[in-house]
Amino acid sequence: MRLRIATGAAVGVAAAVVFVSAALAYTFEGPKTWLPNWSADSTFAVWYSATMGAKGSSGYQSRITFIDNSGGGWHWSHTDTLPNTTTFNYDSGYYKAHCKNNDSVSYIATCWTN
């Protein structure tokens, strides 16, 4: 009986963690097909991170950047070729996240912030 209660509690906690993690993410574009050089912006906020992901396979170049709302300066711009590309807001500033298909081919992806 104790074991059942403990197992039930563990499952409940795990489900809650998954639910909270999912609830913390805010999708601002996609899933959709991104043509070369297509980009999208989130709203301005103090985000923790931004991701262009769910690409399904590797080899597609994506760029993620944080842009400030005063001078439009770019911060921590990162491009890579893995299925999920993420940049962190390193100084907890008030930025919009900018994601871009930085490849010469189209691919399906989603952009979200945390």
Add this chain to the structure above:
Amino acid sequence: MKISRVRLLVAASAVALLAGFVGVVQTVTAQGTEPPIAADRERSAKDAITALPAHVRVGAERVGLRLDTSRKIAANLYLVDKRDGQLCMVSTASGMSMGCGPKNDFFGGSAVHYGIDERGSADAPLELTISGVARPDVKSVQVAFPSGPSNAAITTDGGFSITATKDQLASGRPTQLVALGENGRVIQAFKLPQG
């Protein structure tokens, strides 16, 4: 009797060829699907990602990044596990950023995975670092800048990192990354984004 021997020889040759072919296919598949060589090696104190702002640590936790599993593979470059089973190539060259993919098919058919970290606008970056993870058959990488090539050897942990000099950046963005094997043999070339 002679014909039988010939047939036997032909059959044996065919079997040997087939075995060789299967071996080649298995080798290629293994190169494409195995995790990076440092992904599961023993950790030491030098593998820790230090001095991260609290905001970044919270952000890492929120995306399921297990910072306690970090393994340093090149300057400002780490391999880090995620809770969902992905393996991430984490760069601290400019802030902190990462690319993540399935651990057991990390390379996905590529010889290397690279990341480009920049500060400043895409047209005129003030700083630029290219770093990445390579398959065991890759011995070095070459990055082509308009002013000339820049080479980096692969570390014993399978990583590499090249930070552009001011003169290189003044000449323009890098255009290509080439993965080189033994004796400088070209394994794979990648066209780099220009914006």
